[in-house]
Amino acid sequence: MGLEGVEPSSFMADFLAGCGGYAVVDGGLATELERHGQDLNDPLWSAKCLISFPQLVRRVHLEYLEAGANVIISASYQATIQGFEAKGLSIEEAETLIKRSVEIACEAREIYLQRCAKGYWDFLDSPKIDRHPVLVAASVGSYGAYLADGSEYSGNYGASVTLETLKEFHRRRLQILANSGADLIAFETIPNKLEAQAYVELLEEENIDIPAWFSFSSNDGTNVVSGDPITECANIADSCSQVVAVGINCTPPRLIHGLILSIRKVTNKPVIIYPNSGETYNGETKQWEKTRWETEEDFVSYVGKWRDVGACLFGGCCRTTPNTIRAISRVLFDKSS
């Protein structure tokens, strides 16, 4: 099947060509901040570091760039005006922090590209010197991620939450992120159709002039977490001309193959996938638990198969690390593989 039938926008076509045909997305941001000692057990999650330790956020972006990422995703996933206000910050301070999340990623890119220009990475074993394009994607997490009550992974917001509720919740942050210097918006871990529809309407109503990707999460391989079929969700994304890639994130690797096939039935837009490590999150203990059936080696061994059924952008989500990204980059670009 390969890339037959895939019709990228000119933005995405230019970017993918510059990267060598496929692009590498970064890995888990929160995971890596935790590995560096941060306690993110907080309603703001990774966005907490925007207040307490912004230099570390920049360092983690840089680690992913060094590992081979062509796309880095800002720390704004759970950075919301409402969430910052609940911490006692003013609206102005909240808006500054949201913008800052993108600026930090842009700074990391600047440092990385300067080092590349100086041949700083010559000693690294990865043949990426000739594929430098780097995009900064501004992350938008779901309403459920802000609620931090588990609905991020159930997609069940209850009957009182309407399309209008979601649009009003997301509107101002989206405006800020669209004017922050980001190259595109990453709508991530979308749990249901309603939220995808809200994003489409906001992109149009607010005249957002940068592209976006829509990435859903699933725990059964056929539907997104709410139970809405992935085909219906991908259809909504397909209907929006600003959407330059559609895909799946924060989903176990073993489910990805079938999901790519389903998405490709309803859209010719490039498919992006950045699964989690396959461990499962226990909401009660707030811990990730290892599963018997998936290891990092399994993840990496899937990458070629995902490419063969037409995925174009590959990265990792929660519990993946720069090592995962390095391994993905090798699978995609090692001439020997």
Ligand SMILES: [Zn+2]
């Ligand atoms: Zn994730």
